[in-house]
Amino acid sequence: MIESIMFGLTIGAILYLVSIGFAITFGTMRIINFAHGSIYALSVYLFMMVLPYVQNFVLALVISVVLIIPLSYLIERYIIRPLYGDAVHYALVATYGVLFATTDLIKWIWGTNPKLISVPTKVTLQIFDVDFPLYRLIIIIVAIAVFFALNLFFRKTIAGKVIVAALDDSTGVRCLGIDQYRYFSLVFIIGSVLAAVGGIIYSPIVSAEPYMGFKFVLLAFAVTIVGGMGNLTGAFYSAFGLGMVIAMTARVWPRLSEMMVFVVMAAVLLIRKEKDFS
Amino acid sequence: MSQIITTVGLSKHFGSLKAVNNVNIAIKEGSINGVIGPNGSGKTTLFNLLSGYFLPTEGTIYFQGEDITHLTPQNRVVKGIGRSFQLVSIFPQLKVYENMVLSVIRFLKRYKTGSRFYLSRIDANKEILNDCMQCLGMVGLEDKAQLRSGELSYGDQRLLEIALTVALKPRLLLLDEPLAGLGDVEISFMLELLQRIKKDFTMVIVEHKITKIEDFIDELFVMSQGFVICQGKPSEVLYTPEVRKCYWGEVD
Numbered sequence: 001m002i003e004s005i006m007f008g009l010t011i012g013a014i015l016y017l018v019s020i021g022f023a024i025t026f027g028t029m030r031i032i033n034f035a036h037g038s039i040y041a042l043s044v045y046l047f048m049m050v051l052p053y054v055q056n057f058v059l060a061l062v063i064s065v066v067l068i069i070p071l072s073y074l075i076e077r078y079i080i081r082p083l084y085g086d087a088v089h090y091a092l093v094a095t096y097g098v099l100f101a102t103t104d105l106i107k108w109i110w111g112t113n114p115k116l117i118s119v120p121t122k123v124t125l126q127i128f129d130v131d132f133p134l135y136r137l138i139i140i141i142v143a144i145a146v147f148f149a150l151n152l153f154f155r156k157t158i159a160g161k162v163i164v165a166a167l168d169d170s171t172g173v174r175c176l177g178i179d180q181y182r183y184f185s186l187v188f189i190i191g192s193v194l195a196a197v198g199g200i201i202y203s204p205i206v207s208a209e210p211y212m213g214f215k216f217v218l219l220a221f222a223v224t225i226v227g228g229m230g231n232l233t234g235a236f237y238s239a240f241g242l243g244m245v246i247a248m249t250a251r252v253w254p255r256l257s258e259m260m261v262f263v264v265m266a267a268v269l270l271i272r273k274e275k276d277f278s
Numbered sequence: 279m280s281q282i283i284t285t286v287g288l289s290k291h292f293g294s295l296k297a298v299n300n301v302n303i304a305i306k307e308g309s310i311n312g313v314i315g316p317n318g319s320g321k322t323t324l325f326n327l328l329s330g331y332f333l334p335t336e337g338t339i340y341f342q343g344e345d346i347t348h349l350t351p352q353n354r355v356v357k358g359i360g361r362s363f364q365l366v367s368i369f370p371q372l373k374v375y376e377n378m379v380l381s382v383i384r385f386l387k388r389y390k391t392g393s394r395f396y397l398s399r400i401d402a403n404k405e406i407l408n409d410c411m412q413c414l415g416m417v418g419l420e421d422k423a424q425l426r427s428g429e430l431s432y433g434d435q436r437l438l439e440i441a442l443t444v445a446l447k448p449r450l451l452l453l454d455e456p457l458a459g460l461g462d463v464e465i466s467f468m469l470e471l472l473q474r475i476k477k478d479f480t481m482v483i484v485e486h487k488i489t490k491i492e493d494f495i496d497e498l499f500v501m502s503q504g505f506v507i508c509q510g511k512p513s514e515v516l517y518t519p520e521v522r523k524c525y526w527g528e529v530d
Contacts, residue, residue, distance in 0.1 A: 050513065156399050158383060161376055165369035176381045177355030177446060183421040 002130045004247045010136045010205070012145030012243025017198030018216050019223035019235055020150065021191015027230020028166040029084055029184055035075050035095040036195055036220060038102035043068045043196030044203045044212065045110055048117060057120035065196045070149030072192035076185055084181075099213055106210040114207040139201055146194060147236050154232065163187050167230045195220075219258070222265040282480050283328065283359075284448055288337035289504075290323050297323040299504035301337070305450070306499075311482045312491055312512065315501030316524060321484045322364060324501070325454050328482075329361040330354045356384065357454070360448030364455045364484075366435045368426025374419060374438060375401075377427050378410035381445040389474040390403070410445070417441045417471060433464035437471070444475060451479040457487050465490060488516070 018040055024212035025033045047064040054060050083091040123134040125219045148189075154160035166173045173180045195215060199216070219242070224230075242261050250257040281304045290298040298320045305311055313321050317509050326332040328339065330351035339347045341357055349357070369377055383406070401407060414420045417437040422430060428440055436456065443451060456472070469490060472481075476494070485491050488498075498512040502524040508515050515521055 157377070158399075161372060161380060164371050165377075165380055168369040168371055169367055171331070172363075172369060173380070174351045175355065175361055175363070175367065176351045176442065177384050178380065179352055 002128050003132075004251050005244070006127070006130070006132050006136065007250070008244035008247030009140050009240065010243070011246050012240030013140045013200050014202045015068060015219055015223050015243055016143045016236055016239035017146060017194045017201075019227075019239055020124050020146075021193075021195050022217070022220040023224040023227060023230060023232060023235045024163065024167075024187050025080075026224055027232075028170060028187065029080070030088055030162060030170075031091040031095075032088060032221070033082055033084065034092065034217050035079065035098040035102075036191070037073075037099050037215075037217030039068055039072055039192045039213075040195045040199040040216050041106060041208075041210065041213030042071070042102055043201045044117075044208045045106055047200045047203065048110075048208060049116070061197065061200050065193055066159060066201060068192060068196045069189055072189055073185065075187070076188040080183075080188070081181060084184075098135050099217065103210050107222065110210070112207040112210055115202045116207050119204040135204070138141065142197070142201065143239075150232065159183055159186060167232075175242040215258075219261060222261045225265050226268045279311045280307050281305060284340045285328075286338045286340070288324075288327060288339065289335050290327055290332055290473075292319075294401065296504045298327060298334075301504075301506050302512065303499060303506060303509070304481060305480060307449075307480055309496045310476055310494060311480075312488065312495040312498045313482060313484045314486070314488050314498065315502060319501040320504040321501055322454060323504075325361060325482075325484060329359055329452055355446055355448070358449035360443040360446040360450070361452035362439050362443045362454055362456060364433070364458065366439050368427050368435055368438050368442065370426065372427055373423070374414065374425055374427045374430065375407070375410050375423040377438060378413055378423075378445060379406060381442045382406055382409055384446075391420060393403055413441045413445045414438075415473070416444070418467070433460050433467075436460060436464070436468070438522060440468075444479075449480060451481045453481060453483045453485075455484055455486065457485060457490060460492060469494070488512075492516070 005101060018036075022033060022036045025031050025036070043064050046067050047060055050063050050067075051060040054063065075095075079094050080091060083094060119133070119135050121135050124131040125134055125137065126132075154164055162173060162178060162180065166180055166183070170180060195250070199212075223235055223239045223242055226242060227234035227236070242264065245260050245264055246257045249260040285301055288298060288301040289296065301324060313324065315321050316401055323332065327334050330346075330349055330353075334347065337347070341354070341359065344357075346354060346357060369380070372380070379401075385406075399427045411420055411423065414423055417440060419430075419434060419437055419441065422434065427435065430438060436459075440453070441454065443453075453472075456468055460468060465487075472483075473494065483491060483495065492512045495512055497509065498515045499506050500508040500515060500521050507524065508518055508521050
């Protein structure tokens with residue numbers, strides 16, 4: 001049981017890191033950004049390419065994340081920004097196209113076989129008589145630290161306030177003469193960086209395969225919806241909650257575990273549909 | 279007096295609906311203008327065209343002699359056009375003073391420069407905070423500066439929105455139904471407020487409660503089915519037969 005809880009927390013942590021960018025993009029710009037999955041998958045493959053050269057997990061992570069920043073900027077600037085304010089499905093189709101293209105790019109460069117990445121530390125801790133890998137604990141701590149850092153960013157800085165304001169009312173931000181696109185680019189990049197970090201630190205636990213972007217962007221979508229579309233604190237709780245759903249279902253019937261996430265999402269949508277789509 | 283904003287043949291069509299139809303208006307600098315008309319007569323669409331939220335189907339808008347037809351909303355604010363909305367447009371998750379800060383950050387020197395600005399603290403600049411408090415004092419909200427703006431009463435939210443718009447230091451103030459949804463006491467406070475600030479701005483006010491603002495405006499425009507059907511001094515315009523007909527449905 002405790003093992004399952006810890007597993008749920010680990011998945012929740014990753015879900016949070018991957019979802020936050022997706023949730024902000026959706027909340028501020030009303031854009032369902034499937035290209036978020038591209039960033040997630042590409043960063044893991046970049047990481048695998050960099051790792052043998054530097055032989056240091058953290059350094060390779062930093063380098064891959066830095067490499068992914070220009071790419072995410074290009075996606076925001078040339079694919080998403082022209083579609084701001086248009087109907088929601090335009091951006092959905094465009095970014096879905098990006099996801100397809102990068103997935104094929106990955107298959108073309110790195111092949112279709114799943115690739116294993118070794119865990120950087122094999123130390124385990126005794127928690128309530130259960131052996132728990134230190135590495136997973138680090139993942140959980142990283143997610144919680146990111147949560148508090150983001151909270152600080154949104155509560156204290158001007159950029160953070162502009163984003164919170166845009167979550168409330170992005171038309172209103174424009175009528176204050178603020179060039180919101182500068183801030184959108186900034187949060188888009190923050191979101192991409194977090195997705196890349198999430199993807200990379202999760203990669204030793206699962207394996208890297210070309211379609212991982214599809215899987216995780218759908219999970220991020222579920223987290224965003226359950227968390228309340230643009231509610232960033234809600235996304236934190238919903239990520240960990242859905243992580244638990246996955247872990248607990250996996251105990252009973254592993255094959256159903258990820259499907260349950262979408263069952264929960266559908267249930268939440270049914271309960272809340274008037275509020276969210278009015 | 280020179281003209282601050284002029285429209286030439288301004289039209290906005292939504293499919294077959296002609297929401298704004300060949301509107302030619304000229305607003306004099308320093309004047310207070312009212313726009314009235316039945317629901318759906320194109321008043322708010324006209325505002326959206328002036329403030330840049332819609333691009334016109336045809337026609338041109340000049341602001342202080344410059345063609346601004348294709349300028350984005352935020353660039354129009356920079357030029358000096360501030361607007362308030364029919365439905366209150368504030369940021370409920372932010373505190374009252376933080377709302378104000380967002381409206382003045384454009385005036386910070388560092389705004390145009392570097393990335394450090396992005397991460398600077400919202401309450402770091404005392405001068406800006408003073409400006410904000412002064413603006414809040416003007417609308418009587420200085421005591422509520424630390425509240426979350428979503429917790430304010432509807433009337434106070436309206437006042438905050440006016441303060442936000444005024445803090446942009448616009449030359450031209452577009453107010454979309456500033457009295458809508460307010461109680462009698464709040465209406466008199468709002469009118470008194472508008473009276474107090476009117477010397478500093480050119481104003482265009484869309485308002486249904488025309489009798490409340492009648493004494494206060496210099497020029498009245500009446501819209502019907504996308505056209506400006508009548509304009510002039512309110513005392514004259516309101517008694518012309520076609521205005522009475524379309525606005526009150528009277529025939530005599």
